[in-house]
Amino acid sequence: MAEDIGARLREIARTSAEPSSALRDRHLIEVVPELAALAGTPQDPVWHPEGDVLVHSLWAADLAATHAVQHDIHADRRELLVLASLLHDVGKPDTTRRRNGRLTSWGHAERGAVLVRSMGDRMRWPKPLVRAIAEIVATHMAHVAVQGTPSAKAVRRVRDRLEAAGTSLADWAVVVRCDGEARGRAARPDASVPWTRGDARLSRR
Numbered sequence: 001m002a003e004d005i006g007a008r009l010r011e012i013a014r015t016s017a018e019p020s021s022a023l024r025d026r027h028l029i030e031v032v033p034e035l036a037a038l039a040g041t042p043q044d045p046v047w048h049p050e051g052d053v054l055v056h057s058l059w060a061a062d063l064a065a066t067h068a069v070q071h072d073i074h075a076d077r078r079e080l081l082v083l084a085s086l087l088h089d090v091g092k093p094d095t096t097r098r099r100n101g102r103l104t105s106w107g108h109a110e111r112g113a114v115l116v117r118s119m120g121d122r123m124r125w126p127k128p129l130v131r132a133i134a135e136i137v138a139t140h141m142a143h144v145a146v147q148g149t150p151s152a153k154a155v156r157r158v159r160d161r162l163e164a165a166g167t168s169l170a171d172w173a174v175v176v177r178c179d180g181e182a183r184g185r186a187a188r189p190d191a192s193v194p195w196t197r198g199d200a201r202l203s204r205r
Contacts (some may be wrong), residue, residue, distance in 0.1 A: 038053040
C-alpha cells in the first residue's frame with residue numbers, strides 16, 4: 001500500500017502541471033501522514049499570511065512544477081524539485097511552538113530531513129532520490145543564519161553537503177525560491193541569489 005502511494009506521489013511530481021490539484025483529486029494528502037499533519041499546522045501570519053503549512057507547501061510544489069515546465073527540466077530533476085518543495089516544511093508539525101506570543105518552528109529543517117528519510121524508506125523510493133530530497137530539506141533554511149552576502153566558506157559548506165547527497169546548489173536554490181514565493185504578500189526577494197552568485201565566484205577561481 002505505502003509503495004503504491006509512493007509511486008503515485010512520484011508520478012505526480014514528474015508529470016503534473018499542478019501537483020496540488022492532483023494530490024487533492026487523488027485523495028493522497030489524507031493517506032500520507034506526513035502530508036496530513038501539515039493541514040491545520042499554523043504559521044506566523046507575519047511571515048506566512050497565505051495560511052497553514054499545507055497551503056504553503058502545496059503552493060511551493062506548484063511553483064516548482066511551473067519552474068520545471070518553463071525551463072524544460074527533465075523528469076528526474078523535476079521530480080526532485082517538486083518533492084523537495086512539497087516536503088521542505090514537513091518537520092513543522094513536530095516543531096511548531098508558541099514562544100513569547102509568536103509561532104516558531106525551530107529545528108524544522110533538520111526534523112524534516114529525518115521524516116523524509118523515514119517516508120522514503122516506507123514508500124520504497126530510490127535511495128539517491130531520498131538522499132537528495134532530505135539534504136535540500138535539511139539545508140533549506142541555511143540562508144536565514146547569514147546576514148547579507150554569505151562568505152565563500154558558507155557557500156562552499158552548503159554546496160558540498162548538497163553535492164555529497166547527489167544534488168546541487170542550483171536545485172537547492174529553486175526550492176528556496178519557491179519557498180519564498182509561496183508566501184503571497186509576504187514574499188521576499190529571492191534569498192538564493194547571493195548563494196548562487198557566491199557559487200559562481202567559487203567556480204571561476
